[in-house]
Amino acid sequence: MFVKQLLRGAVKHAGSSPQFSVERLISAARGFSSSSQHFGGTHPPPCTDTEHPKVLITGGLGQLGVGLAKLLRRRFGKNNVILSDIRKPPNHVYNNGPFIFSDILDSKNLREIVVNNNISWLIHYSAVLSAVGENNVALAKEVNITGLHNILDIATDHGLRVFVPSTIGAFGPSSPRDPTPELCVQRPRTIYGVSKVHAELMGEYYHHRYGLDFRCLRYPGIISANSNPGGGTTDYAVQIFHTAVKTGCFECNLRSDTLLPMMYIDDCLRATLEFMEAPADSLLSRTYNISAMSFTPHDLVQEMQKVLPELKVTYNVDPVLQAIADGWPMVLEDIAARRDWGWKHEFDLSELVQTMLTHITTSSQRAQAN
Numbered sequence: 597m598f599v600k601q602l603l604r605g606a607v608k609h610a611g612s613s614p615q616f617s618v619e620r621l622i623s624a625a626r627g628f629s630s631s632s633q634h635f636g637g638t639h640p641p642p643c644t645d646t647e648h649p650k651v652l653i654t655g656g657l658g659q660l661g662v663g664l665a666k667l668l669r670r671r672f673g674k675n676n677v678i679l680s681d682i683r684k685p686p687n688h689v690y691n692n693g694p695f696i697f698s699d700i701l702d703s704k705n706l707r708e709i710v711v712n713n714n715i716s717w718l719i720h721y722s723a724v725l726s727a728v729g730e731n732n733v734a735l736a737k738e739v740n741i742t743g744l745h746n747i748l749d750i751a752t753d754h755g756l757r758v759f760v761p762s763t764i765g766a767f768g769p770s771s772p773r774d775p776t777p778e779l780c781v782q783r784p785r786t787i788y789g790v791s792k793v794h795a796e797l798m799g800e801y802y803h804h805r806y807g808l809d810f811r812c813l814r815y816p817g818i819i820s821a822n823s824n825p826g827g828g829t830t831d832y833a834v835q836i837f838h839t840a841v842k843t844g845c846f847e848c849n850l851r852s853d854t855l856l857p858m859m860y861i862d863d864c865l866r867a868t869l870e871f872m873e874a875p876a877d878s879l880l881s882r883t884y885n886i887s888a889m890s891f892t893p894h895d896l897v898q899e900m901q902k903v904l905p906e907l908k909v910t911y912n913v914d915p916v917l918q919a920i921a922d923g924w925p926m927v928l929e930d931i932a933a934r935r936d937w938g939w940k941h942e943f944d945l946s947e948l949v950q951t952m953l954t955h956i957t958t959s960s961q962r963a964q965a966n
């Protein structure tokens with residue numbers, strides 16, 4: 597029902613904005629119908645080289661892992677990318693390529709997987725995110741710190757290239773917030789942030805001490821249409837799209853003026869692949885900020901209302917999440933990533949909103965038709 601209104605709004609809006617054409621909606625929808633995640637127009641061609649990396653992704657059933665597996669499989673071949681997690685995968689994931697159980701706290705099992713599958717790249721996505729971490733500090737310590745130690749030791753012992761994502765949450769209230777440079781004070785006040793600073797420092801230490809090929813990007817809040825966020829402070833910016841399309845209203849748990857760095861998932865996953873493929877000698881650092889846009893809930897709602905003029909948003913602030921967000925960067929500076937390995941984002945706020953709404957509307961129409 598609201599989907600129809602959405603499409604009507606989109607068409608109406610198309611008349612007033614040259615950036616938002618019906619053709620664009622339709623062509624985006626076509627792209628989505630042939631692939632569940634779309635990666636913009638610039639994804640790299642499939643690799644023809646026989647020396648593909650053999651990749652293991654830990655924590656692969658979260659918001660980011662399935663999309664990354666899809667991108668890497670397109671590049672390196674389906675069987676060269678193994679997705680792993682401690683949860684049972686849905687059928688479409690299980691049927692789309694190798695999946696294996698792997699608990700990062702079970703170091704012996706992890707080592708066996710690396711050895712038996714001749715793994716050469718390890719993408720370490722397992723983590724407990726900011727909001728969940730504040731509710732369960734013991735679990736966050738275990739997964740984010742003990743788990744990371746297992747990963748770094750195994751990667752070092754077997755000469756792997758290892759990617760560990762960090763986050764805007766690795767900064768804190770005493771960091772400069774607008775903009776936040778690569779190198780500055782990092783005194784986060786969440787267990788998530790503390791564990792990510794620990795990961796950055798441990799990885800860089802292993803790189804200098806043992807020659808580990810450690811690579812780390814500080815991701816902003818990531819926005820995706822067909823995977824759900826795992827319990828973070830930036831989750832509102834994903835949930836708003838789904839709830840808005842379904843019901844036409846949304847209750848936001850952050851203040852309307854909370855400015856945070858955000859990125860569309862395609863940019864995030866492409867950055868990860870490009871960074872992993874960057875020649876080691878181009879990397880002047882091992883930990884980089886990457887950035888695309890910053891917006892407040894108010895900015896996002898205004899952009900969405902261009903398509904959904906009836907959208908109603910109310911605010912019911914969660915004090916714990918608000919305190920976390922108030923200590924995070926407002927704008928992330930990523931000069932070094934652009935300079936050293938050519939990072940360039942493709943999605944700004946208007947592209948993000950168009951793409952998310954098109955994607956969610958199309959899926960919802962398909963579900964209604966079945």
Ligand SMILES: NC(=O)c1ccc[n+]([C@@H]2O[C@H](COP(=O)([O-])OP(=O)(O)OC[C@H]3O[C@@H](n4cnc5c(N)ncnc54)[C@H](O)[C@@H]3O)[C@@H](O)[C@H]2O)c1
Nearest residue numbers: 655657658659660699700721722723761763815817818826
């Ligand atoms: N999504 C974002 O906005 C964002 C932003 C910045 C950084 N990151 C980082 O990117 C990575 C992936 O994020 P995500 O959003 O997909 O996270 P998520 O919370 O959605 O998924 C994390 C996954 O880790 C798995 N996991 C938990 N304990 C595990 C264990 N003991 N062994 C193996 N797996 C375990 C969970 O089952 C889950 O599937 C994380 O390291 C996160 O900190 C994410």
Ligand SMILES: C[C@@H](O)[C@H](N)C(=O)O
Nearest residue numbers: 725726763828829830
């Ligand atoms: C920002 C990121 O690390 C995650 N989405 C969180 O909010 O916890």
